[in-house]
Amino acid sequence: MASDIADSGTVQMPAAFARTSLPGRIIFSDGAVGLLAGELDQRELRRVMLIVASHDARLAERGSDVLGERVQLRWDEVRQHVPLELAQRATDAATAAGIDVLVAIGGGSTTGLGKAISVATGLPLAVVPTTYAGSEMTPIYGLTSDNDKKTARDMRALPSIVVYDPQLLITLPAAVIGPSGLNALAHCAEALWAANADPITDALALDGAGRIHQHLVTAYSTEDPAARGHVLIAACLAGIALGTVGTSLHHALCHLLGGMFDTPHAETHAIMLPYAVSYLQPAVPAAARRLAQAMDADERALPGSIWSLGQSVGTPAGLRSIGILEDQIPAITQAALTRKLPSPRPLEYAALHDALRAAWAGQPPG
Incomplete structure (x- = not known):
C-alpha cells in the first residue's frame, strides 16, 4: 500500500478497499480453557470430538477434564501438513460417532486437522491454540498428498470459537x-x-x-x-x-x-x-x-x-x-x-x- 505522505508533502487520500470481516468468538484469559464447556453448552453442542496430538498427553487430560462426558471421541493421530488420507479417516470417524462439534487443542497441525474435518462435515470447530501458529483465526486450510501441499480458502474452516489461555503455554519449550x-x-x-x-x-x-x-x-x-x-x-x-x-x-x-x-x-x-x-x-x-x-x-x-x-x-x-x-x-x-x-x-x-x-x-x- 502507498505511503500516506506524497513526495510533495501533501496528505494522500487513503487507498480504496473492500473487506469482509471474519466472524467468530474469541476468549482470552488465564484459565480460559475452563470456560470452553460453557461456551459449547450455550450453543447446545453436546457430542465432542476432541483432537489432541498423542505427544500432548497433558493437554488431552486437561481437555477431557474440562469437557467431561461431552467427549464422545478422542483423536490423537496428528501429522504436520495434514495428509489427505489422515483427514479422510478422521472425517469418517467423526461421522460414525455422531459428533456435533470438533474441539482441537494444540498447535497448527492439530488446528489444521480440525479445519479439514470441519470443511468435509460442516461441523462447527472450537480451537484452543497452544502455539503461535495463528491459523485458528483464518479460513485457510491445507491438505498434502503425493508430495504436494494444496491450500484453500473456505469459511467452513474458520473456527466458531477460539480460546486463548496463556497458562497452557507456560510449559511450551x-x-x-x-x-x-x-x-x-x-x-x-x-x-x-x-x-x-x-x-x-x-x-x-x-x-x-x-x-x-x-x-x-x-x-x-x-x-x-x-x-x-x-x-x-x-x-x-x-x-x-x-x-x-x-x-x-x-x-x-x-x-x-x-x-x-x-x-x-x-x-x-x-x-x-x-x-x-x-x-x-x-x-x-x-x-x-x-x-x-x-x-x-x-x-x-x-x-x-x-x-x-x-x-x-x-x-x-x-x-x-x-x-x-x-x-x-x-x-x-x-x-x-x-x-x-x-x-x-x-x-x-x-x-x-x-x-x-x-x-x-x-x-x-x-
Missing part, C-alpha cells in the same frame, strides 16, 4: 516458542503486502509485529506468562490480518517446501522469512517501511533485523539444518516459477535462486 513466534511475524509481514491488504488489517499486522519485537525474546528465554500472552495476542492479530487479505510469496514458498520435502512448518517459516522480505522489499517499499517502524528497525536493515531476531530465539541454521540439500535448490526455484507463486515482485530465476541459496546456508540476507 523454547524450541517451539522461537520458530512459532517467527511464524506469527511472517503472517504480520505478509499481510502488509498481500494483494488485498487494507488499512484495517495493516493496523492489526503492525500491532502484532510490534508485540513480537517487544516480547518474543522474553517469551523464548523465560516462562513469563505475560510475555507469552502478548505473543499469543500477536499471533491472533496476525492470523486475523492474514486470514482476511490472503497470503503471498513467503507462505507459497514455505508450502512448496513443506509439500516437496515434508519440512517442519514453523521452522521453515522462521528460516525463510528474512530472505523473502529481502527479495520482496524493493517491490513493497512503503509496506516494508511500516514493518521496520513497528519493529524499531532501520528499513534498509529490515531483513537483517528479522534474521537477528530469529537467531536470538533459536531459528535453525538454514534450510540445510531441516533436511534440504544444496543440489535441490535449482529444483525448488524452478518449481516456484513453474507454479507461478503469487508475488508482488516478479519471480526471476537468478534472484530467487540466490535468495534460496542464502536461506539454505543460513547466512545473513544480503
Whole structure:
C-alpha cells in the first residue's frame, strides 16, 4: 500500500478497499480453557470430538477434564501438513460417532486437522491454540498428498470459537516458542503486502509485529506468562490480518517446501522469512517501511533485523539444518516459477535462486 505522505508533502487520500470481516468468538484469559464447556453448552453442542496430538498427553487430560462426558471421541493421530488420507479417516470417524462439534487443542497441525474435518462435515470447530501458529483465526486450510501441499480458502474452516489461555503455554519449550513466534511475524509481514491488504488489517499486522519485537525474546528465554500472552495476542492479530487479505510469496514458498520435502512448518517459516522480505522489499517499499517502524528497525536493515531476531530465539541454521540439500535448490526455484507463486515482485530465476541459496546456508540476507 502507498505511503500516506506524497513526495510533495501533501496528505494522500487513503487507498480504496473492500473487506469482509471474519466472524467468530474469541476468549482470552488465564484459565480460559475452563470456560470452553460453557461456551459449547450455550450453543447446545453436546457430542465432542476432541483432537489432541498423542505427544500432548497433558493437554488431552486437561481437555477431557474440562469437557467431561461431552467427549464422545478422542483423536490423537496428528501429522504436520495434514495428509489427505489422515483427514479422510478422521472425517469418517467423526461421522460414525455422531459428533456435533470438533474441539482441537494444540498447535497448527492439530488446528489444521480440525479445519479439514470441519470443511468435509460442516461441523462447527472450537480451537484452543497452544502455539503461535495463528491459523485458528483464518479460513485457510491445507491438505498434502503425493508430495504436494494444496491450500484453500473456505469459511467452513474458520473456527466458531477460539480460546486463548496463556497458562497452557507456560510449559511450551523454547524450541517451539522461537520458530512459532517467527511464524506469527511472517503472517504480520505478509499481510502488509498481500494483494488485498487494507488499512484495517495493516493496523492489526503492525500491532502484532510490534508485540513480537517487544516480547518474543522474553517469551523464548523465560516462562513469563505475560510475555507469552502478548505473543499469543500477536499471533491472533496476525492470523486475523492474514486470514482476511490472503497470503503471498513467503507462505507459497514455505508450502512448496513443506509439500516437496515434508519440512517442519514453523521452522521453515522462521528460516525463510528474512530472505523473502529481502527479495520482496524493493517491490513493497512503503509496506516494508511500516514493518521496520513497528519493529524499531532501520528499513534498509529490515531483513537483517528479522534474521537477528530469529537467531536470538533459536531459528535453525538454514534450510540445510531441516533436511534440504544444496543440489535441490535449482529444483525448488524452478518449481516456484513453474507454479507461478503469487508475488508482488516478479519471480526471476537468478534472484530467487540466490535468495534460496542464502536461506539454505543460513547466512545473513544480503
